[in-house]
Amino acid sequence: MNSIFFRVDDRLIHGQVIEGWVKFLNATKIVVIDDKVTNDALQKLAMEIAVPSNIKVLITTxxxxxxxxxxxxxxxxxxxxxxxxxxxxxxxxxxxxxIDSLNLGGLRFAKGKRLISETIFLDQEDAEILKKLLNLGIKINIQSTPSESFKNIQQILMEKF
Known part of the structure; x- marks a missing residue:
């Protein structure tokens, strides 16, 4: 494993991340990259206490x-x-x-977004962003948990957008 695993998940830190990904990756650190959470003391505290004490947590802009x-x-x-x-x-x-590769784990429903996978809802703007990232050579897959087979986003974008 590259020492950094990049994931997009709108729930950020939750059970699948802690029990699934952290263990699977043998991660010793979680870095949450989110301006809003960085400036929300309560949300920040909730995330920090949800993680086992042997895992470092950094919430940054x-x-x-x-x-x-x-x-x-x-x-x-x-x-x-x-x-x-x-x-x-x-x-x-x-x-x-x-970023060499990016995992899409969860992007929930919002108005104007449509289901493209069990845990991923996208709108046209999201699809365009993903196409740009692919054009930069970033490998992008959809995989909620480590035990699931991953899906290649490129094929899905061609079919759905």
Missing amino acids: VADSIGEIDSCLKKNEKTLALFSNLGDVVRTITLGLK
Whole structure:
């Protein structure tokens, strides 16, 4: 495993992440990249206490995430980096973050979005973002839990958008 596993999941830290992905990846650190959560003391506290004490948790802004991820790479920390939305992924890449692969775990229903997989709802804007990320050479798959087979987003986008 690359020492950083990037995942988009609008629930951020929850049971599947802690019991599934953290264990599967042998991650020692979770980095939540989300401006809103960084500035919400209650939500931040809830996430921090939901994680076992042997796992480090860092909740950071998009702007500060570049340095934090770089630090994890230099220390070779097995890290699960979580985004709540695709827009923040694009913002971090624009700021200089290098992402080779991206896991889509959960993007819930919202008005104007349609189901493309069991746990993923997208609208046209999301589809365009994913196409841009694919054009940058980023491998993108859909996989809610480590025990599921992953689905390649490229084929799904061709069929649905």
